[in-house]
Amino acid sequence: MAAPQPLSRFWEWGKNIVCVGRNYADHAREMRSALPREPLLFLKPSSAYAPDGAPALLPAYSRELHHELELGVVLGRRARAVPEAAAMDCVAGYALCLDMTARDVQAECKRQGLPWTLAKAFTASCPVSAFVPRDRVPDPHRLKLWLRVNGELRQEGDTSAMIFSIPYIISYISGIMTLEEGDLILTGTPKGVGPVQENDEMEAGIKGLVSMRCRVERARL
Ligand SMILES: O=C([O-])CC(=O)C(=O)O
Numbered sequence: 132m133a134a135p136q137p138l139s140r141f142w143e144w145g146k147n148i149v150c151v152g153r154n155y156a157d158h159a160r161e162m163r164s165a166l167p168r169e170p171l172l173f174l175k176p177s178s179a180y181a182p183d184g185a186p187a188l189l190p191a192y193s194r195e196l197h198h199e200l201e202l203g204v205v206l207g208r209r210a211r212a213v214p215e216a217a218a219m220d221c222v223a224g225y226a227l228c229l230d231m232t233a234r235d236v237q238a239e240c241k242r243q244g245l246p247w248t249l250a251k252a253f254t255a256s257c258p259v260s261a262f263v264p265r266d267r268v269p270d271p272h273r274l275k276l277w278l279r280v281n282g283e284l285r286q287e288g289d290t291s292a293m294i295f296s297i298p299y300i301i302s303y304i305s306g307i308m309t310l311e312e313g314d315l316i317l318t319g320t321p322k323g324v325g326p327v328q329e330n331d332e333m334e335a336g337i338k339g340l341v342s343m344r345c346r347v348e349r350a351r352l
């Protein structure tokens with residue numbers, strides 16, 4: 132495995148995190164959700180970043196923290212209403228990301244028709260690997276993602292199964308909000324999401340490209 136780059140300058144800038152939900156049919160099925168007609172979007176704040184080695188934090192108000200294994204796309208330039216054909220020119224590279232989710236809180240938000248902010252946007256809810264420059268990734272729709280918890284394989288996915296492609300997602304989001312250089316897009320999780328507990332050790336990667344480690348700790352605010 133070639134050595135990944137050190138923590139990217141992109142994350143030192145603390146940029147926006149835009150997440151796509153239900154982008155894999157097998158995950159939509161396991162959540163008993165309908166398939167989306169357009170990408171489902173939500174946001175995480177820059178304080179959600181947990182770089183490789185930093186802990187993921189279990190929020191005090193949740194009893195069910197889930198891992199979601201996702202490919203992250205890092206923007207290399209500003210993107211505003213970018214056509215799909217030009218969207219890949221805006222990509223600087225990729226990262227392995229975890230969209231940590233307070234599943235019990237999300238279920239309650241869904242029941243009440245409320246936004247998912249409490250379930251998705253808490254401190255350290257987005258562990259990220261080192262940055263992988265795009266020239267090391269010939270085709271981002273042919274990547275294998277994996278996640279182990281305490282050494283046990285818990286989640287695997289192949290980015291070829293995404294419902295909406297990366298250029299479609301960039302074009303779609305950029306028609307709603309201007310994306311800036313350094314922004315990160317999480318492209319959704321495949322099936323196999325599940326709970327983690329305090330002190331669990333997560334290890335996740337993009338096969339052949341990068342891996343990262345992250346321990347689950349209880350948030351002390
Ligand atoms: O919480 C969910 O089920 C939606 C989501 O983030 C995903 O599909 O990656």
Ligand SMILES: [Mg+2]
Pocket residue numbers: 150151152199201230319320
């Ligand atoms: Mg997700």
